[in-house]
Amino acid sequence: MKQAAVYGELADINYLYMKLKTKLFMVTVMIAAVTASVLSAGFTAPVYSSSLNLAVTDSIAEAGGFFFQTSDDEELVRASIVTEAAAVTPGGTLLAGIRLQMEDGWYVYWKNPGDSGIPTSVSWNLPEGYTAGDLMWPWPGIFYTDSFISYGYKEEVVLFTELKAPDDAETGSEVALSASVTWLVCKDICIPGRAELTGNVRVTENRPAVVSEKRELFDTYRERLPVTVPGLEATATDDAGTIVLHLKHDGLKNADVNNLVFYCSEEGIVESGAEQYFEVTDYGLRIVLRKSAFINTDITKVNGVLYNAGGWGGNGMKAISVTAVRSDN
Template identity: 25%
Template sequence: MIRSFLRILFFGLVALTAMLGVSNATSVRTDLANLELTADKTSISPGSEFTVIIEMTPDEGWHGYWENPGDAGLKLEMDWKLPDGVEIGDFQFTTPHLIPFEEIVSYGYEGTVTIIADGKLSEDFNQDQLILSGNAFWLICSDALCVPQDAPISHTIDIGDDVTDNARVATVETVKADMPVHIDWPSSFHTDGENFTVKSILPDEIAVIESAYLFPFSDGMMENVYRQNLSFINGEIIGRFNNAFRYEDNDTFEFVLTFKTGEGVDHAYFLSASKSMAPIAPVFEMESSEAAPTLPSLDFGTALLFAFLGGVILNLMPCVFPILSLKAMSVVELSKKDPTEVRISGLLYTGGVVLSFGLLGVIVSLFSLGWGFHMQMPLVNFSLGLLMVLIGLNLLGVFEIGSSLMGVGQNLVASNNSRKSTFFTGVLAVVVATPCTAPFMAGALGYAFLSGGVTGIIIFLALGFGLAFPYLLLCFVPAFRRALPRPGAWMENLRKILGIPMFATALWLFWILGNQLGVNAMTIAIAAGLLLSLSIWALNKNETLWKAVSIISAIGVLFTGYYLSNLDTQKSVIEADESGLQAIAFSSNELNAMLDRGEPVFVYFTADWCVTCKLNERVALSQDNVHQAFAEKDITVMVGDWTNQNPDITRTLQRYGRIGVPLYLYFPVGRTMDNPDILPQILTPDIVIDAL
């Protein structure tokens, strides 16, 4: 669907360019790439053959595509404007590379894409020059964006005796050497309507192969997957895949097979398989009808890196802002402290963060809980809200927090007690960070959950180290500390200003509580925050009356906590008219039923305590053009609210290798529960509309 849309867009651009005229440039520059059109001859005689060379060099971080681009992308094509008597054949591409991104598998090239085509000049060509011109159009992509490119280009060859360009001839030879070799090994394929199997018989001299991969040249027959099920037994290589969505029934299946021999030599062969009506190899079925969770397309090293990067980025998410407010005050103090104490402060804070994440990893592994599981407990949200009130009062100067309150004090490097407080500030950072999800985290956390055991815990430790890394770097690199402003009177004003986000965070936590237990519970929680403020303020008074008021208020806070702990969580009710999506509540049984009826369905999993979820809903899912796209395609929208514990949602998240929200799934017409399109964690309206 996306590819069809892009083709329509590109041909529209081609038509527009044709009306504007064609450039006469051998080399042109678009906004993101350089394009060059040349040939292997500088002069040519009528009746001779020549080779056209097109070189597209994208900017760093961008890539182009092969003839079959896979799940997304478009190859480079040319709308030729040629004089009579000139023929140019099909483009010839080199062996592609795998370009995986999230759930999308594409085939293409990093760096320069060099394409050749055979040309021929007729015997009766009577012009003085051969002008090769046309309009090139293609798609280049980065890891975050795809941009169509369109450029008119031309190249002129003199008419006369044949004169070759040795440098260009060498380029052609290099390209041909990198092309897959067409070979006639016995090959066949079979499909039973769901499974697609292909088999090739290799010659006896190839006894061992490694790192094999099958690139489908025939589009629309086999599903594109990152990790392929390929086996090599008794001289036969067998690939087992699913049928492609909207399978195209053909009598032949063409593909490129790449592998290394036992000697480490790379090979690439172009093969053609004929259709077999009988099965050519057994299909390996799963024992259960319900798909088991599979590891995300990550190895352990990549999962570690993603966890670390996700932890670093987590510092920028709004969930961690309250702790950053606390650290902002202490960081300024670092500029005047003893370097040894500064480094100890960094190590203690890092220890608190890493150990807390390690504990989270153990809990998740033992009890199969999800990311942010504690936010599903109303009493936890109530307690955290009161803690934010305490921190806000402290920053406003109502009272000074001692070491007995476990580490939200501000003198982080002044004494042994403040060392203890530094450690627990790291613990608090982890507690408030869990409602957020940063880029890179989903795959890493899914890998940790599905791997389990020590491997999963190590991933959590890497995530914690990433969260603590910026502060640790500040403590160990003096140059960074010297860049900090000098302490002064302005710090007292800043301290009071930073109290405001703490109260805002408390209100947010009480709002979550209200969605869990009802609006009355939110009102009671706010009242508890007021009673706590009164108790703290009155405690500083010397009069007996105020001491009594402080004690009574504190008892009131304890009573509200007891009262809220005895309330049952309320089942979320989806207000379709408010969202504009006409969403219905998620049920895996209902989803299966709709998919069996062939209906398109979009499912998103969210929670009121998930800041990333709410940001996506505000920025993307609440927009009118997104609502219109769902309505035009008659797509049913289901929302899984994970604010409170829901076993059905938890199992579904785990099925797709996730342990937390957000998760966005799109099931086009004809899909099953096993093969949805999975959208990125950070949404924009264009991402959603393009996915549809």
């Protein structure tokens, strides 16, 4: 038994070593790419540009149409700005998104990349008075590489942001939008990339209609956003290398535990590659997670997404947002 315990400890040490080595490699790749770009020597991180031109003429604006250009189809990642409507009203909001389209088999990372990888980053650059809300992340997929698990997106993803215009926005004017986007795209190898995206929207007095060409795209990714469940109570306990979440809600009592996955939103709190344990209880759901070996302090709260492949109820909802506050009980 003692020998088996020693082998188990060695296996854990080797796993942690490989995970740390992978993280350091990813960071080194990004630093090397940025440095090379600055020095204009050696490898340069790919730079993709995209221009989105909304309401180019009055007739196009009235029809709610727009033109846009994206980077070459042969690139591994095509990045573009998309907006749900062709204009915004003074003091109003506009749902915008960064659309990433990946070549077959390649993927980019979620806000918590898991055991390896680097999160996709979006920084909006807006005129004075305009603001951008937090990024809205659709639930991710899971990618397995050797003994590691990563979270991210294949084929395509749209990362939404709600843009808000100031109350004194001038009706009839055009507003320049821009966003800086960075990512790490992986398949057999990983390649860092970045894009400087630009676009324009018009300010109109009346609320504009949804652009018909983008309705399906926006509906698809809106349905993949985690939802907040009214009345859900969530607490977390931290003990002996495990984090236990207690989710209290009657709607969780009929869950098939074989369909469940919990995605922790923050990196380095739980072990992504460790087995997760789910138990239906009289109050809802109990989730046992393995605490990350890289965190040496007590947790105060755990944010994440609870995904149910079978869906929650009959409304198509598959992912719910969870914020579990630490409880000593």
